[in-house]
Amino acid sequence: MLDIDRIVKDYGTYIYNFALKLSGNTKDAEDLAQETFIKAWKNIETLKNPKSIKKWLRTICLNEFRMKINKDNRMKIDYTENIDDLIEDGKHLMDVSPTLIDETFVNEEVSKIRDGCFLAMVRKLSINQRIAFSLVYMFGLPISEVAKLLQVTPKAVKGLLYRARMNLDSFFQGHCSILEADNPCKCSAWVNFVNQRADLQNKLKKTLDILDYRYKDYSFDEATSAKVLYYYQNMPEYEPSDEWFESIIVSIRDLYKISN
Structure with missing residues (x-):
């Protein structure tokens, strides 16, 4: 029993x-x-x-x-997306191998900031993009199972994954110093701010309403995508x-x- x-x-x-x-x-x-x-x-x-x-x-x-x-x-997030467009986008989904990144010198506080930032940015995806990305890349479920949960075709799920990855990649490529040292946003700079004034996720909620890579005319970059996937696929269990x-x-x- x-x-x-x-x-x-x-x-x-x-x-x-x-x-x-x-x-x-x-x-x-x-x-x-x-x-x-x-x-x-x-x-x-x-x-x-x-x-x-x-x-x-x-x-x-x-x-x-x-x-x-x-x-x-x-939550003013539009979670409806055209199924035909998603199926078409699914044709462009790229399989990339996550890049191994040396984390030897990343202290615990910085790691928590980084994980909080990456989780917060997932919240900026449309709701179905967030579900598909979280379940496939962060939780390891097969596309076929996610398709059943969302009641769409596997091709539509691939379209959601494509859009989600393009959105996240386009944001992090121009902001995150973990991906590119010359980028302006640095985890270490957030530590004192978070400890003394506010939570990073609450701060990020105010930075933008929703991610849409098309506004930036962003095109796929394999190196960026591999690094972003690494962090999401290796996020620790809490x-x-x-x-x-x-x-x-x-x-x-x-x-x-x-x-x-």
Whole structure:
């Protein structure tokens, strides 16, 4: 018999990181993961095969994320895109091998700033671009599975990936000093600012509404794309606190009157 304590402890970190890559924000990820487990326990009897629980939880999390986006009037992001255009864009998706980058001299504070920046920029993609990019490149799901989740063709998913990569590449190529030393934005310069005044992600929210590489007439650059993919594909897994795990278990036990 499935037990809520065991489910949360076994899959809490996995679902939290899944939520973090979708939302790009630690607080949103905590809330999204908690709602996922609450919804999962409410519908636990519909789980036909306990061995598929990870995929089941993942689907619930994605659906909760999409519902939140639809309900949140503060997020002015257009997530509708022409399917025919996406299929055409999918023909241009390039397979590149991520470039190995020497991180020997990158301290922990700078790494956190960089990861926060990269997550924040994913939030600037259209919603379906964000979902496709996060699930394929950051979470490693196959294109075919993402196509089923989004209810589009694999070619349309490739189009979303193409647009997402072009958008991210075009932004970072002209800003990030990690990719090019002469670029103006340097992680180390953000450390004091973040520690003393505000969170980097909140700052980045104000820099632009949404990424669209077409406004810059950007063309594909394999070197840039390889470096950007490296960072997204090697983003570390984050471990939620013990208190977070316990709070979810307590909340579900109280909500559904579960005895110890």
